[in-house]
Each structure stands twice: as C-alpha cells, then as structure tokens.
Amino acid sequence: MKLHRTEALSRERFGDHVRLRYRWDAPSIEPGRFIVARAGDLSAGLAPFLPRPFFVHDFADGVASLLFEVRGAGTAALADWGADVNVSEPLGRGFDLGGIGDGPVALIGGDVWVAPLKLLARRLALLGVSHDVYLELPATASETYVDLLHRAYPSATLAPTDGGPEAPRTVLERVGDLTRYRAVFASGPSEMLAVLSEACAGRIAAQLALRERMACADGSCFGCAVAMADGSYARACVEGPVFAAEELARPSGGVTIAGALP
Amino acid sequence: MNPVDSARALAVELCGIPLGTPLIPAAGTLGKEALDGVKGIYGAILPKTVTPEPRAGNPPPRVAEVPAGMVNSIGLQNPGLDRFLDDLDAYDVGLPIFVSVAADTVAQFAAACERLSADPRVAAVELNLSCPNVEHGGLQFCAGPGTVGGVVGVCRAALRGKPLLVKLTVEDAVANAIAAEGAGADAVTLVNTVPALVVDARERRVFLRGGLSGPAIKPVALRAVYEASRALGVPVVGCGGVASGTDVAEFMLAGATAVQVGSGRFARDASEILGEFAGYLSAEGLQARELTGLLGRN
Structure with a gap:
C-alpha cells in the first residue's frame, strides 16, 4: 500500500480518543471513505506490521482529520509517536448522496x-x-x-x-x-x-x-x-x-x- | 545507474519467460483494483488462486495481525474458473500473467490446466498445493512426495507448452520439491503461508486458524529455498516475508530465481521494495540474475 508522508498538524486527546489532523492536498474527500495510516518512519522496522484503517472524520481547506480510540500499538503510535504520519489516499466507497433531495x-x-x-x-x-x-x-x-x-x-x-x-x-x-x-x-x-x-x-x-x-x-x-x-x-x-x-x-x-x- | 542500466540489472528469466524484475505478487495479494503503476515493479502478474467452481470463502474474521506478520484464513474466495477467465483481461498490464490454480481432486487440477493451456493470455500456471485454509484442495496435496508427484505429473501432461510452477508448504519442502521436479514441474515456489493459530485468551477461544505470513516466516522460507535450490535442477521462486529490497536479495542469494511479494506490500509500497533492491544491486555492482545461489560462492 502506497502511503504518503504528511505533516501531523495536531493530536488532541479526549480521554481514550484522539483527533489527529494532518495536511492533505486534495480538492475534496467523499464522506464515508477511509484511509490507512501508520506512524513515524519505517527505519525502525514494520512494527506493528499493518497500517490501520480509519474513516476520514473531517476535511476542509487542505486539512483532514481522523478520530479514533487508542486500543493498541498501532493507534498508540499514531497518537503519540513522531511528528509525521503516513497516510494512504482515501479508499473505498463512501456514502451515496443520490436521491435524498433536500432532506431531511x-x-x-x-x-x-x-x-x-x-x-x-x-x-x-x-x-x-x-x-x-x-x-x-x-x-x-x-x-x-x-x-x-x-x-x-x-x-x-x-x-x-x-x-x-x-x-x-x-x-x-x-x-x-x-x-x-x-x-x-x-x-x-x-x-x-x-x-x-x-x-x-x-x-x-x-x-x-x-x-x-x-x-x-x-x-x-x-x-x-x-x-x-x-x-x-x-x-x-x-x-x-x-x-x-x-x-x-x-x-x-x-x-x-x-x-x-x- | 542510468534507467537503461537499472532495467538491465533487474531483469531475470524464469522458465524461459523474461521478467523485467524478479518480483512477482504472491497469489491473493495483488488484486485487479490495485494494478495502477505496477508494470515497472513486477516481472509478472499472478492473480488470486482460482478454483474450477466459485468459492464463497470463509466467514469472518479472516485476518489477524500478529508480531511481525499476519494470519489469514480467506478460504480461497474466488469466482470460479469461467468467470475468472472472462475477467482475465483486467489483469493485463503488459506483463506475463501467471495463473494460480487449486482444486479438490487431481482430475479437477488437470481439467483446469487443460483449459489454461488453451488460453494465450496465460503465460504460466502455478499449482497451489498448499493453501492451509480450506478443507479440500489444500494441504492434502502436500501430504508427501507421492501425492505431490501424482498431481504434478497429471497437470504437467495437461498443461501443454507452458511452464508449470508448484507452490509448496514448508513441511517436507525439499522432498516435495524433488517429487514435483521429478513429475515435470518447471519451477517450485517456496513457501506458502505457514499453518498457524491465533488464540483469544480473554474469550478463551480460537480466534483464527489460518496461514502465517510476513517477516515472521522469512527465515523459515529462506531455509526452504536454500535447501531446495541445492537439491533441484529447476528454478525456485522464493516467497515468505519479503518486505524490503534486502529481503529480495537474501532470497535470490539463497537460491531463488524470482521472488514473490505477498503481505509485505500491505505494509509497504512494493515500489519501495524494488527501489531498495535496485539500490542493493547498484551498490554491490551486481545484476539480479547473477545473485541466484551466489551465497557461499564468493
């Protein structure tokens, strides 16, 4: 999986939850899509082995964010370790907003x-x-x-x-x-x-x-x-x-x- | 190294098929949705194992991460040979296509090889005799040299004019590889995922019974490649835990002619692995084809 090294702009702790904001240069991200992410650089080895999947929580003005619970090594590293994160392009099929008119x-x-x-x-x-x-x-x-x-x-x-x-x-x-x-x-x-x-x-x-x-x-x-x-x-x-x-x-x-x- | 020299350094030949690089995706690790930009990375494309009839696969959970790797139990989910061949053009990125086949019986293996013989898009066939995650069509074909030789011999006769690769499990790898060669295999792939178990201690239950892949199995796979390549006259394709360019070099030095990358590309971009390998070749002043079996000879 191709990951892009990007600048982590902030990590905010809310109890066990973390909101991680990172720079992402794209015109838009469809709601409901996800990314995979891992922390830091790989020179220390592939531990944990796999990147972690997260829904894109928010995106505006070139800043994307993730909202996740720290549950193990992968999320802990993303919450605490290093200034940079490695993220994939947005992946998968998000919400289909066709046919909903003006709501509600x-x-x-x-x-x-x-x-x-x-x-x-x-x-x-x-x-x-x-x-x-x-x-x-x-x-x-x-x-x-x-x-x-x-x-x-x-x-x-x-x-x-x-x-x-x-x-x-x-x-x-x-x-x-x-x-x-x-x-x-x-x-x-x-x-x-x-x-x-x-x-x-x-x-x-x-x-x-x-x-x-x-x-x-x-x-x-x-x-x-x-x-x-x-x-x-x-x-x-x-x-x-x-x-x-x-x-x-x-x-x-x-x-x-x-x-x-x- | 300029691009032309770099391309020349990476090229190898496997069973008479020129490969632009020694990297081949391990079966089930590079889908048609993930083929953008892979032409310069791999020497051949190898789609997920196909069986004569469609298979729904195993119920979830199917994957679990473990230290230095992962365990999977997918259960050979695939659309069956008919739909697979209908869709095979989706894998045409200008590279040779190797097709991985599994079946429940020797006769089904042979029938599949017969069909693949007739399809000009198929450059070679790899028999998956070693999937640990299905009750049938799996490890029982690796039960010993007799069963390996039996199925390979029948498939060799059925697959006309194309190289036959045989993917084996780690257990009895050398004896089974010798049997495969004796029955007409043109190459052996070593090794498939290693039978493994993941236990959920809190729930006191088996979480997953499947196959282990990733860096955790690399030393095991390297030994199988090393020993088998010394016992065989046919090429060995290395597989198991490749996640860096150095890993590729290690497999080739141990005796592999080409190297499959599997779950390593879930963790990293395969182009980085190839780039590291190219860097190794450049630093060592070697070409990929010169590496095979070089271990202990310098």
Whole structure:
C-alpha cells in the first residue's frame, strides 16, 4: 500500500480518543471513505506490521482529520509517536448522496464510530440538505469525549446509554418516527446497526458505514469480508465500507461487524 | 545507474519467460483494483488462486495481525474458473500473467490446466498445493512426495507448452520439491503461508486458524529455498516475508530465481521494495540474475 508522508498538524486527546489532523492536498474527500495510516518512519522496522484503517472524520481547506480510540500499538503510535504520519489516499466507497433531495435525513452514530458522520454533515450542509444528528453516548464515555462530541456535532442529540441489553435501542428511541426522514446514514456498534437496520427495513433507505479488520485495504486479499444478503462476501475496502442496509446479511437480526485492527 | 542500466540489472528469466524484475505478487495479494503503476515493479502478474467452481470463502474474521506478520484464513474466495477467465483481461498490464490454480481432486487440477493451456493470455500456471485454509484442495496435496508427484505429473501432461510452477508448504519442502521436479514441474515456489493459530485468551477461544505470513516466516522460507535450490535442477521462486529490497536479495542469494511479494506490500509500497533492491544491486555492482545461489560462492 502506497502511503504518503504528511505533516501531523495536531493530536488532541479526549480521554481514550484522539483527533489527529494532518495536511492533505486534495480538492475534496467523499464522506464515508477511509484511509490507512501508520506512524513515524519505517527505519525502525514494520512494527506493528499493518497500517490501520480509519474513516476520514473531517476535511476542509487542505486539512483532514481522523478520530479514533487508542486500543493498541498501532493507534498508540499514531497518537503519540513522531511528528509525521503516513497516510494512504482515501479508499473505498463512501456514502451515496443520490436521491435524498433536500432532506431531511438522519445521521445516527455511536461511540468512536461517529467518526465518518462529521464530514458527511459538512457535505450535507454544503448541499443544503436538511439533517439531524443523533449520537449514542456510551456509559463509559469520558467528560472530555462528550465535550468533543459537542464541539464536533454542535446540533446533535446525544443519547446516553447505560450499557445494558437495551442500549442499542436507545438512540433509535431518541430518533422517534424514522419515516419523517428520506434516508438514514449510520455508523455505530454492530448491535446498534442491527437494530437500526431492522427498523429501517422496507420503510426507509439506510446506509451503514462498517468497520472491519483489514489487511491490504485495496481489494487484493479479501480479508475484510462482509456477509451479504445473497450469501456472498463483499470486501469492506472496495465494495464498502458503506453499504446499503438491504445489501447486508442479517443473521439473527443483525449485521456482523468485527472491530477494526487496534 | 542510468534507467537503461537499472532495467538491465533487474531483469531475470524464469522458465524461459523474461521478467523485467524478479518480483512477482504472491497469489491473493495483488488484486485487479490495485494494478495502477505496477508494470515497472513486477516481472509478472499472478492473480488470486482460482478454483474450477466459485468459492464463497470463509466467514469472518479472516485476518489477524500478529508480531511481525499476519494470519489469514480467506478460504480461497474466488469466482470460479469461467468467470475468472472472462475477467482475465483486467489483469493485463503488459506483463506475463501467471495463473494460480487449486482444486479438490487431481482430475479437477488437470481439467483446469487443460483449459489454461488453451488460453494465450496465460503465460504460466502455478499449482497451489498448499493453501492451509480450506478443507479440500489444500494441504492434502502436500501430504508427501507421492501425492505431490501424482498431481504434478497429471497437470504437467495437461498443461501443454507452458511452464508449470508448484507452490509448496514448508513441511517436507525439499522432498516435495524433488517429487514435483521429478513429475515435470518447471519451477517450485517456496513457501506458502505457514499453518498457524491465533488464540483469544480473554474469550478463551480460537480466534483464527489460518496461514502465517510476513517477516515472521522469512527465515523459515529462506531455509526452504536454500535447501531446495541445492537439491533441484529447476528454478525456485522464493516467497515468505519479503518486505524490503534486502529481503529480495537474501532470497535470490539463497537460491531463488524470482521472488514473490505477498503481505509485505500491505505494509509497504512494493515500489519501495524494488527501489531498495535496485539500490542493493547498484551498490554491490551486481545484476539480479547473477545473485541466484551466489551465497557461499564468493
């Protein structure tokens, strides 16, 4: 995978979460696309071995940002190590904004999966598409992370959960009547997406941004398999990471979503 | 070194096929979506292993990172030979195309080779006798010299006029390679991913049972190449953990005529690997074709 060495403009910590801003010289980045990134230079060896996939959180005026949780060596290095980061070009298939007119549409996210919704909200605002943002707030969220969400999504409705078995439904209950929206764009924990997918089925078009374990990130290895409704496996890195909800298999009422490499 | 000299230094020949560089993508690591700009990097293109019938592949998770590498269990997901050949032009970037084949039975292997014989776009065939991630069409064909010799012999007869490469597992690599050569293989590729297990201790379950690749297996692969190349008259294609230009040189010095790059290109840009290798050749005043088996002879 070809990575571009770029200047990290800032790294902000919000509890376990980090917002990393870097310079990216491009006219635009489609919301819902992702990049892979690794920290520092490679003279010290390939540890960890693989770059990490991240949704593009935001992009404006030549500055892109990532929002991620520090979960292991790869994310820790990106959070702390060195002045530079190595990033790929934007990859994959993002949100399809066709057919939504001037809205309204609902953006629904949860936990660190809220990352791709910021750029989507920015694009929708640019297009004049009316939209509401609903974010599930996990019981474990730190005050600093809540503060980040308030700043990143100033008009969002936050839906705190208690982490119990009904938690995946919490954000949906805050949305209320889904049918007043022309479309739903969602990115969240698998349980939340499963509930959402079920609620939207046959009623309203929903697009889900999935996080998957990835290796090549360019369609070569078929490692990021996503189970589809027709029984096949699609690749999150090429056919996704955004899928129409009806494309996806829903074994036991839910979509299967693994965590990304930490 | 000027570009002409650099190109001359990188060129090798494998089974009579001129390769602009000794690099070949390992099967399943360079898809048609990732072919932009690869012409100057690789000497040949080698798409993901194809089987006679389509395969859906294994359920996720399919990959896990481990120290110095990764484990995969893709399960040979592929569209089957018919659709593969319909789509083969997508791999035409002006380089020879090698086709990797796996099958459940010897007869299916032979039938696939027969079809590939007739397709002028196919420069060579690599039998995947060593995929660790499928119940059939996998490692049982590497069970020993007898089974290797059996399937290679039938495929050699079926594949007319084209080089036959045989990709083997690390276990019994030399004996199996000798059997492959004896049955008519024109080259052997050593090694496929190494059977491996990833355990989730917190959940107390097997997370992934698959094949290990990456720098972790390089020394193992180097030894297989080193020993097999001394026992064989046919070329050896090295594979396993190549992630730098020095790695390429090491495999060739150990006896490889060409070198496959697999998961190393997930971690790095393959053009950087080739650039480092070209730098090594220039610094050493050598040409790639001179490296093969040079180890211990200087």
